[in-house]
Amino acid sequence: MKDWLRFAVCYWHTWRGNGADIFGLAGTQERPWDTSDTLEGALERVDVHFEFCQKLGVELYCFHDRDAAPEGATIAESERIFDQVVDKLAAKQKETGISLLWATPQLFSHARYMNGAATNPDPAVVCHAAAQVKKCLDVAKRLGGENFVLWGGRDGYQCLLNTDYKQELTNYAAFLRATADYAKEIGFTGQLLLEPKPREPMAHQYNFDSETTLGFLDHHGLIDQYALNLEANHGTLAGHSGEHEVEAAVSRGKLGSIDANRNETLLGWDTDMFPTDPALSTYIMKRVIDQGGLEPGGLNFDAKVRRESSDVEDLFIGHINGMDNYARGLRAAAKLIADGTLDSMRNGRYSAFSKTPIGKRFTAGKASLTELAAHAVSNGEPKQASGQQEKYESIFNAFAYRG
Incomplete structure (x- = not known):
C-alpha cells in the first residue's frame, strides 16, 4: 500500500502551530520543541521532526523555508542560517531513510510581501522573492526533493482600483518561467507544482482553482513546466468540492500531488482539518489509481490539530486518522475499479x-x-x-x- 499512499508530515502546522487563531493569538498548545525562533530552536525541531516521522512510520516530509529555519536580517544571513539547518536535515535523512517530498518558499508572512511576491508592483520586492525561491530550489535539490511547490498566497489583489491586473499576470508568468528555467539550470529534476486557492489572505488569488491555474499556464506557454498540488480545503473555498478539483487536474494529466485534508464547509475560511471523509478519499484514490499513481507526488497532511486539542498525543492521533482514512479509501477505490460497474x-x-x-x-x-x-x-x-x-x-x- 505504501507505493500508492506516499504520506508526508508537514513542518508548518506540526512543528510551528500552537493553536493560535485571530481571536487568540497567544495559542493554547505548549510545545517543548517550539520555545524560540532561533537557530538553536530550529536545530532542536529537526530531531523532534524525524523522531515523530519514525514513530508514525511516515517516510516523507514537506517544509516552507521559514518553517525550517528563521529568517535573518539580510538575505545572506538568512541563507547562512538555512544552510546550517539543511546540514542537519541532510544528516537526519541519511540516518533515518526519511526523505523530502517537497519544499516551498514562504512568500506571504513577511511585511515586504503585503502587496504580493511575484506580482508585487515593486521590482525590488519581486527580486527579493526570486532570491528566496532560488535558495529554496537549491536546498530542494540538495535534499533530493521530489517536488517543488509554489503557493502564491499574496499573489492576487485586495482592491481592483489600485491593481494593474494584466501587468500582474504578465509578471507572474515571467516569475514562473524564470523559476522553471533555474530549476533546469541547476539540474533539479523534480516536479514543479502550483497550488491553487481562491482567496485568503488576498481577496482574490490568481491561482483561483484547478481550471483557472491550468488555463493560465496554457495561455502563457507554461503548461509543460508545471503540474498542480491540490488541497480539498481550497476547492471548498472556490465553491467546488475536493473531488471536482482532482477531476479537473486528472482530466488534463496535471494532478501532481495532494495536500490531504478537509474543510469545515459551514465556515468561510481555510480550516485545515485532518482528512476523515471516506467518500472523498475513495474518490481521490480512484482517480490516483486511474492515472497510474501519484509518484513523485504524495499525500501531504497539510492539517493541524484543533485549537482545543492541546495534548501532544493529538498530533499522533490526527495523522493516524488521516492515514487510516486514505488506506480505507485506497482499498475501496481498488474494489470499485475491480467491480467495474460504475x-x-x-x-x-x-x-x-x-x-x-x-x-x-x-x-x-x-x-x-x-x-x-x-x-x-x-x-x-x-x-x-x-x-x-x-x-x-x-x-x-x-x-x-x-x-
Whole structure:
C-alpha cells in the first residue's frame, strides 16, 4: 500500500502551530520543541521532526523555508542560517531513510510581501522573492526533493482600483518561467507544482482553482513546466468540492500531488482539518489509481490539530486518522475499479461518440455545424435517457462506506 499512499508530515502546522487563531493569538498548545525562533530552536525541531516521522512510520516530509529555519536580517544571513539547518536535515535523512517530498518558499508572512511576491508592483520586492525561491530550489535539490511547490498566497489583489491586473499576470508568468528555467539550470529534476486557492489572505488569488491555474499556464506557454498540488480545503473555498478539483487536474494529466485534508464547509475560511471523509478519499484514490499513481507526488497532511486539542498525543492521533482514512479509501477505490460497474455505466453514457458515425465525426472535429443540424432534422427528437444519479451514488457509496 505504501507505493500508492506516499504520506508526508508537514513542518508548518506540526512543528510551528500552537493553536493560535485571530481571536487568540497567544495559542493554547505548549510545545517543548517550539520555545524560540532561533537557530538553536530550529536545530532542536529537526530531531523532534524525524523522531515523530519514525514513530508514525511516515517516510516523507514537506517544509516552507521559514518553517525550517528563521529568517535573518539580510538575505545572506538568512541563507547562512538555512544552510546550517539543511546540514542537519541532510544528516537526519541519511540516518533515518526519511526523505523530502517537497519544499516551498514562504512568500506571504513577511511585511515586504503585503502587496504580493511575484506580482508585487515593486521590482525590488519581486527580486527579493526570486532570491528566496532560488535558495529554496537549491536546498530542494540538495535534499533530493521530489517536488517543488509554489503557493502564491499574496499573489492576487485586495482592491481592483489600485491593481494593474494584466501587468500582474504578465509578471507572474515571467516569475514562473524564470523559476522553471533555474530549476533546469541547476539540474533539479523534480516536479514543479502550483497550488491553487481562491482567496485568503488576498481577496482574490490568481491561482483561483484547478481550471483557472491550468488555463493560465496554457495561455502563457507554461503548461509543460508545471503540474498542480491540490488541497480539498481550497476547492471548498472556490465553491467546488475536493473531488471536482482532482477531476479537473486528472482530466488534463496535471494532478501532481495532494495536500490531504478537509474543510469545515459551514465556515468561510481555510480550516485545515485532518482528512476523515471516506467518500472523498475513495474518490481521490480512484482517480490516483486511474492515472497510474501519484509518484513523485504524495499525500501531504497539510492539517493541524484543533485549537482545543492541546495534548501532544493529538498530533499522533490526527495523522493516524488521516492515514487510516486514505488506506480505507485506497482499498475501496481498488474494489470499485475491480467491480467495474460504475466505470462501465459512465462509459456507456458516452458510447455513441465512439460507436455512431456522427459521434465519431464530431469528436474528431470533422463535423460542421451544418452537418450536425442536418442530422438533427433527419433523425428527429432524441430519446430521453436518465442520468441515473441515484444509482451511481448507491454504487459508489456501497464501496466508500462499506468497502
